[in-house]
Amino acid sequence: MRDGKISLIRQAVRAMLGGLVASLLVVAATPAGAQDDDQRAVKARMAGSALSWAAENGRLRQFMEAFPKGGDIHSHLRGAIYAESWLEWAAADGLCADMSVPALRFKVKDSCAASGWLTAGEAQANEDHRRELINSLSNRSYVPTLNWSGHNDFFATFARISASPKRLGDQLANVAARAGRQNILYLELMETIILPELFPLLSGVQLSSDLAADYQTLMSGPFGQAMPTLVASARTQIAAARARKDQLLRCGTANADAGCGVKIRFLHQVIREFEPAMVYGQMILGWALMKDEPMMLGMNLVAPEDGRVALRDYKLHMRMIDHLYTNLGPRNVALHAGELTMGLVRPKQLTFHIRDAIEVGHAKRIGHGIAVGYERDSEGLLKKMAQEGIMVEINLTSNDTILGVKGKDHPLVLYRDMLVPYALSTDDEGVSRIDLTHEYMRLYTEHRVPYFELRHSARNSLTYSFLPGDSLWESEACKKDVETGAQAGAECAAFLETSEKAKLQWELEERLRVFEDERRIPERKRTSFK
Incomplete structure (x- = not known):
């Protein structure tokens, strides 16, 4: 009996050694690049296993906070402050x-x-x-x-909320420091830099809905005459705020805050709950700022989409954007669209906002997009978004609080199924009392999104950002270097020098490699039962 057991053990050991030798022979016969590819994939799978372990052992917050999250590209600066x-x-x-x-x-x-x-x-x-x-x-x-x-x-x-205008730099320091602590590389912040100055220039101005004529009316009046001064004022305020932020975070010193490494850019925020002249004037100013101020990368419309004026003038607002886009030149446009649901508005108002934002308003990104299932030919619209790379900015906590939409009822399920690109964002993290780490945790727990998709969302936040330059993924040389986990070769390095966006994407890949190298399920040294 004893000899039989020994024989079985010997057979098992021989089998194990044979399998090991076979594995080594396979690795030896595999080209070096493929081995590197496999190693990168293995490390990513191990990070996924570590994520599952962290979620089951009270460490999900720590995991997600350390996880490199790319950017937060749907964030209102005013709403981001606690x-x-x-x-x-x-x-x-x-x-x-x-x-x-x-x-x-x-x-x-x-x-x-x-x-x-x-x-x-x-x-x-x-x-x-x-x-x-x-x-x-x-x-x-x-x-x-x-x-x-x-x-x-x-x-x-x-x-x-009331705050001194001099606090703009304090706000930037506040959100940058918070982002730095969470391994966030980039913030694309919506902010209205110029507003009170516009009221005396635009109040009482009546428009005709002939947008070419209305543009001439505005530009030939006090508003148009003040345009150079308004643009200069906005640029001065942005420069002062950046300097104040750097001062508060001790940037450039040995004690620099992690927030100093967070790149910040702005989206011109147009408040849509005003009469047409005020809204059109804000858009025209935004077009000028996007042309003359490198920090201002795009435009968005804000204020409740279900507001009286926002609903009444929705199609007019899209036409305003189209007129400026067509006649003054293309600009980056991201739009809040479909931040609506059944019961909040009449059913007819759920059927066209997202499509009009894309087809008339030239939106490259859609904020929220909750009402997509109510759109006419919603399947066709989703296919269009997937084919044309029109990203949806997902704000889980905001959608829950404002619209009562969450979990399996959230259209994220539909966007994922139709392969529409998406990225997580916070919307108004100070108002909601959250941060981007919280949203990644929520995505994982509510939707059971695997690690590879979390990584994809982080990548999307930079790929679909409005940073200038081509995407990293448009360079075959850089794609290969990412896949193998290698340093940027000569061809990739040359490409990175041509693109601000690609440079930041490469930094994200480097952070992901470090993160995945370090993620392991820890060995248990003791248990609570001892």
């Missing part, structure tokens, strides 16, 4: 707190008390007032009640 920061800045700058709302306000009389308000400093020092303000300036502690939805709670926050 309420506590707004309150701290308001207190330092002598602003007021109207606790009847609650909201932060600029002084309108000699003192805050003269208006029946507290100073922001007094409100900050009182724990009850501080709590109420934080809740009012964000979705923290939000609970649905009669006549007050998540949609209402979300959009109401913006009118409650």
